[in-house]
Amino acid sequence: MKSYEEMLDEAIKALPQEILVTQRFEIPKAKGHIQGNKTVVTNFNQILSDIRRDKDHFLKFLLKELATPGVFDGPRLVLGRKVSGSMINQKIQQYAQVYVLCSNCGKPDTQIITKDNLTYLKCTACGTQKAIKL
């Protein structure tokens, strides 16, 4: 008679490898600080490489949503006014939901493609295509 632990062990071994290594995509969070009346996001490049989207498009979205000017300073982004970290994170999340995450399966394995003058977010995991506005 097998113990419960042994049966559990066997059940785990029987699972296809992919299920065990799949990790949930974490939307990156901004790190930074307030400097005078400006806000410095120190890990902007890291966020960009996590979401794998166009730098200028993401920046334009962020500045418009936060209603602030902003400039790059090396890998950092300097915003022209004081903005709370939670506010920035909320906007990153909003961006990821529209331009990064698949609306069907929720995976971040997507590409932005243009077809017949329309732009789509195409999921390479499940094949879903969703029209988006850039």
Ligand SMILES: [Zn+2]
């Ligand atoms: Zn998908």
